Amino acid sequence: MTTTESPAAPSRPDPVLRPHPLRRTLDVIGVQNLSLIIALIALCAVIGSQNTNFFLVSNIKTIGTTVSIVGIIAVVQTVVMLLGGLDISVGSAAGLTSVASAMVFTSASSAALGILVGLLVGIGVGLLNGMVIVYGRVNAVIATLATYAALRGLANLISNGRAQGYTGTDSTFIFLAQGSVLGIPILIWVLIVVALLVHLMLRYTDIGRNIYATGGNPTAARLAGINLNRYVIGCYILAGFVAAIAGILLTARTGSGQPTSGSQGLELQSITAAALGGVALQGGKGGITGTVIAVLMLGVLQNGLTILNVNSFWQDIAQGALLVVAVVIQQRRGKLRAYGLPR
């Protein structure tokens, strides 16, 4: 809008500029995702050059199965973050469902019932988070920090802080943990299916569009008639539900219900992955593709550090450092204003 329309101006240019095909593929992948892919390849090259065992098919499968549980959590964390929220309780919710599903399985000796109860617990946790945030008008971080602590306590309480039940002989749980379809482990399939479904929802449905809108400008979204309360509660239920799937997979992998082991730290890992993948902490920006690539990167990094015999305490430090680095890169690249600077 630099000049007022000049009479000589021809009819307006085609509103949809058709960019160069190369440019379009780049747009589809995204510059950010491309840099993540390059970083991932570089990371693999460095680790592989130190220890060629890294490239063994068995090791790659190990990475895939380890990554799958963090991965599905990171996918739903992405949704919650796009909406402008944060779910710190995902790890605790996974722990609680892990114990609950194993205990129900043991007492009812039915895997199906155990899994069903686990999923219901997850949905209940999500509903609780959503209700507290919407109707209690509590900040999402505080609300889920509270459930993070409370659910962990509850999981330890009902399990006496010990592993519960033994699912290692049940065919359903064995199938979940060790089965494979088309040569790909079930755990990885679960990640693929969850990521794909959520990606399609975000990209191609009005639900996804409204999630982005709510994260971008909640006032505008409300004025546009979008039912924000329903979206907030819905997203936390989705997060709880998928955390329950993670908890059940955890039970299957370890052969018993685990109140904390394996689920502790999932909140930090999922937030790190989403932030590294380009999901803005203030909501409305990012996508599943970036998050999934970032999850792979974190998995490769962790696997590499283990293969190279790095003290596991360093892994925690690396994890924390990575979160800060990811957010710093994001803020700077997003041309975000310096703290307090007006737009």
Add this chain to the structure above:
Amino acid sequence: MTATPILELRGIDKSFGPVQVLHDVAFSVYPGEVTALVGDNGAGKSTLVKCIGGIHPIDAGEYFIEGEPVHVHSPRDAAGYGVEIVYQDLALCDNLDIVQNMFLGRERKSGLVLDEATMEEMAAKTLDGLSVRTVQSIRQLVSSLSGGQRQTVAIAKAVLWNSKIVILDEPTAALGVAQTAQVLELVRRLADNGLAVVLISHNMNDVFAVSDRIAALYLGRMAAQLKTSDITHAQIVELITSGRSGDLGLQNGNGAKA
């Protein structure tokens, strides 16, 4: 008045807690006209508009659309009666593009999936209809637009829906000279196309340039509603600052009608 107003309010009261912001406000809007809504800061213009838009419930009063009494409880209700509002802060999502913003909350779908092609086409047609030639691509993110372009998108969003009444809350407040002229031209064109337009502005030159009718709010009361041709610049300024001007306006000092 021969024509029936397309939108008419009578006796509107609105309080926020103990503070009464609107007192017995009457307001009429006619198709094909630009009605300017003026008043000092805090007079209650934005509040009145939000009541019309269904954001604030009214405490008392009647709301008519084309002479029929209606009840508006949400932005969806207002939109259903053809009322579209461009808010003072525009209410656009910076992280979405022009098309996505124009269809916000009312996306076109084919089956489960968003119908991007149709939305793109309708958005382009609407912008064309408004003779907007300044945006490069309708797939541009709104965050990359200038103030005037953002305003244009917000207006285009309001007229996309075959709306009958378009209300603009200070659309030119943040704009430069050229962009202001463009937006005013757009406002005039909307009215010439038969829409009822309500324009809130603090700039009397703009008000006199485009409006057919002026409504002046003073401390939450409607001081006067007149044809622009029947009133002078000085009179309107007096109505805004003191609620009365000669025989016009509120007749006793505390703002109550005589």
